Amino acid sequence: MTGIADEDRVLIFDTTLRDGEQSPGATMTHEEKLEIAELLDEMGVDIIEAGFPIASEGDFRAVTEIARRTRNAVICGLARANFRDIDRCWEAVRHARRPRIHTFIGTSPLHRAIPNLDMDQMAERIHDTVTHARNLCDNVQWSPMDATRTEPDYLCRVVEIAIRAGATTINIPDTVGYTYPRESAELIRMLRARVPGADTVIFATHCHNDLGMATANALAAVEAGARQIECTINGLGERAGNTALEEVVMAMKVRHDILPYRTGIDTTKIINISRRVSAVSGFPVQFNKAIVGKNAFAHESGIHQDGMLKNAQTFEIMRPEDVGLKETSLVMGKHSGRAALRAKLSDLGYELADNQLNDVFVRFKALADRKKEVYDDDLIALMRDSAATGAADRLQVKFLRVICGTEAPQSADLILSIDGVDQQVTAQGDGPVDAAFNAVKKLFPHRARLQLYQVHAVTEGTDAQATVSVRMEEEGRIVTGQAADTDTVVASLKAYVNALNRLVVRREKTAPGGDRREVSYRDMA
């Protein structure tokens, strides 16, 4: 098999559903994973890493279903370097039109110490496991985890073994986000020059963003001959995340003069998928995030606006429509009808069934009653809010009234429905949000710790909606909750309750017999 059929074509390998989803708190439901996989396929991603099948029943089911449904992309599953993982992975991906097994082992001195293998034993393990994977599937990717901190001679040795054993893609991970662009390029160049058989495989680059260099490192690797970039939407991923898909793709498009490479990505789908991933993962996108941040195309200062009016290229290196951003417009008011709402939502990337539209329409009317002008961003916040709450939720907010002012303490009267039974309480706190959260705790005692509480105004004006994100942790389970409302305290309460509902689901899944995540890819077997 030839490694690089088309010299200029860079394959995009998306791992939002595997490396991204393993980010603490970013857990997605089964349906959400299927939806994201479909959007990735539609936007032209070449390879979708759909999960880590041995990790849990949920991961296995998701990878299997994505493999069955996906029309174009290669569907890949992750497996550690043992036969059990690889067999389980194959069981899930084999349903795909184009399956791939991705197997890996940590090769740096620190990682070799975990399974307690010496260099020769590890080399043998790599030979055996890649051979096993290749006997099952003719598309096998192999990764030496922590490659950038592996001794170069040993790295060359194990890459050669993997190639001889039948790997078709060799991925070079910068697992801890340690490398620098020049080094990233040199590593790929060295492997291509020194390893026999290197010209028969595709080299991939997989970078983490701990030092903020993931995009630069991935592009440097491409310049040195890597032809697959592993990345995630919004750069989602553990710690500081992975290479952001939108950044590498747009860099190659906008700076085609110095990065003369092509991808198969339809860039006009970027904004929509970015919003969906943010909504389902509960990870807000930083306002000034490149390409997909709320301010990425905003021209706030007077000088900029003046320049923009004369010639958009004065301060713009890409057009908003290139990434699928439509001009923010005044949407509708309280007299707008159902058909207009459906059309607007469809424009924003939300296709709704009739019953969903009815529910959203009621919420839209309530919002339009409270807020004179409803903008695109308001509708997006409303859609996220609708997605976050459901009739099946165990906890539902029925009523809240807070009394606040300059004199502490503040107090909250709350009615919360728990398993269908309304319960009422009054609680005090240091501020109205604290009082509301204390009221919830009185009615639904729990030991979850609030790790993050974030409020953003969706639009300008004092009647703007607030979106609130909270992250909570209980015995290692991390969940996020989101909500939007024109009242910041109500939005905070709803986000808190949303996180608790997710926690209840997680508790059930991790109870004995539930969908426990048995292993992490960090646990080496």
Ligand code: KIV
């Ligand atoms: O960062 C990493 O090393 C990984 C591997 C499993 C490829 O995600």
Ligand code: ZN
């Ligand atoms: Zn990774």
